[in-house]
Amino acid sequence: MYLLNVSYSKNPAQVEAHIKSHGEWVGRYLKEGIFLFAGPKKSGLGGVIAVQSMEKEQLLQILAEDSYVQADVADYQILDFDCKATQASLETLKLA
Numbered sequence: 617m618y619l620l621n622v623s624y625s626k627n628p629a630q631v632e633a634h635i636k637s638h639g640e641w642v643g644r645y646l647k648e649g650i651f652l653f654a655g656p657k658k659s660g661l662g663g664v665i666a667v668q669s670m671e672k673e674q675l676l677q678i679l680a681e682d683s684y685v686q687a688d689v690a691d692y693q694i695l696d697f698d699c700k701a702t703q704a705s706l707e708t709l710k711l712a
Contacts, residue, residue, distance in 0.1 A: 617652070617712040618667040618675060621693040622684070628660065630689055637683035645678065652712055662690060668712050672696070 624631050642665065645651040652666040667675060675694070684690035699709045 617669050617697060617699055617709070619695040619697065620665040620667060620679075621662070621695065622665065623662040623691050623693070624689060625691045626689040630687075631684070634683040634687050634689060641682050650678065652709065666709075666712070 642651060642654050645667075646654065650668055650670075652668060654663060654665040656663045667678075672694075679685055679692055682690075685692070699712060702709050
């Protein structure tokens with residue numbers, strides 16, 4: 617699975633115009649089951665997205681669709697990891 621750490625690279629006023637389309641993009645991939653969970657950072661300066669395992673090339677293609685990437689207002693740190701331990705209610709994450 618991937619954990620995406622999204623950080624604004626421009627000031628929040630420049631990001632604001634892209635928040636709605638970014639949210640729609642996130643929602644699309646949540647509905648498709650590609651994204652496992654997503655949410656904003658408490659700082660208000662980015663967010664975090666968990667993504668199902670896939671080829672990195674496919675992930676990069678998905679990220680290229682994000683309005684934040686297209687407008688160059690955020691940077692993505694991509695962490696590739698295997699989930700080995702969870703609470704009982706989150707066991708399915710081990711399969712991601």
